[in-house]
Every structure is written in C-alpha cells, then in structure tokens.
Amino acid sequence: MATKKYTVTLPEDLAEAIRSEVGPGGFSRYVTHAIERQRERERLGEAVDWWEAEYGEITxxxxxxxxxxxxxxxxxxxxxxxxxxxxxxxxxxxxxxx
Incomplete structure (x- = not known):
C-alpha cells in the first residue's frame, strides 16, 4: 500500500498517551487503524440507515x-x-x- 505523509493536529495529552502505549514506531499504525475503524462504523451506520428505510426500524x-x-x-x-x-x-x- 502506498503511503503519504500528512500533518494533523491532535491534543497533546492524547497524542502522548498513544505514543507511550504503542512506542515510537507504532503511532502512525495506531492512527491509521483508528481512522479505518471510524470509516467502518460510518459505513455500517449507512447500511443500517438503508436497511431501516427499506424494511423498517430494527426492533x-x-x-x-x-x-x-x-x-x-x-x-x-x-x-x-x-x-x-x-x-x-x-x-x-x-x-x-x-
């Protein structure tokens, strides 16, 4: 997978807590995983919205x-x-x- 460097702004305490947990080489991997999970949640939410529009609210x-x-x-x-x-x-x- 091709990668590209981006600059993001994070609260310092959050970034330092993550860095202390994952070590010096794991920060980008951690952030990538978090973004992927968020995108999955958004797509699942869209799927549920479609399902409920099509078949009614989930009981x-x-x-x-x-x-x-x-x-x-x-x-x-x-x-x-x-x-x-x-x-x-x-x-x-x-x-x-x-």
Whole structure:
C-alpha cells in the first residue's frame, strides 16, 4: 500500500498517551487503524440507515436475537480455538445464549 505523509493536529495529552502505549514506531499504525475503524462504523451506520428505510426500524427483540446469535458464534469460535490448542474436542454447550 502506498503511503503519504500528512500533518494533523491532535491534543497533546492524547497524542502522548498513544505514543507511550504503542512506542515510537507504532503511532502512525495506531492512527491509521483508528481512522479505518471510524470509516467502518460510518459505513455500517449507512447500511443500517438503508436497511431501516427499506424494511423498517430494527426492533428491540431483533437486537436481543442478534446479540444472542453473536454470543453463540463467539462461544463456538472459542471452542474451536481451544480444540486447536489442546488437540482434543472441547465440551459443547447447547449453542443457546446464556
């Protein structure tokens, strides 16, 4: 990926806190990642706005269902990671949200 140097102005305390966390070579990488994440959030917001305009507002029940599904997926991924590291099948839950 081609890069180009830019000048930005940041609050000094914020910039110094980041620099102390990431070290001298990680500042640009950190800022790049933060900008990429912000752009992702903006695009996701646009997608949600489109979805709701097309199909109606997302309900609380749909949000609860989505959160439960996300937790089930996270548990499944954790089990798979455990199996990869231990070499043995991990105990399986019922796949339902807790």
């Amino acid at each position: 609380d029940a749909e949000m609860v269902d989505a959160a439960a599904e996300r937790r089930a997926i996270e548990r499944a991924h954790a089990r798979m990671a455990e199996e990869r590291t231990s070499g043995e099948p991990a105990p399986k839950g019922n796949g339902r949200a807790a």
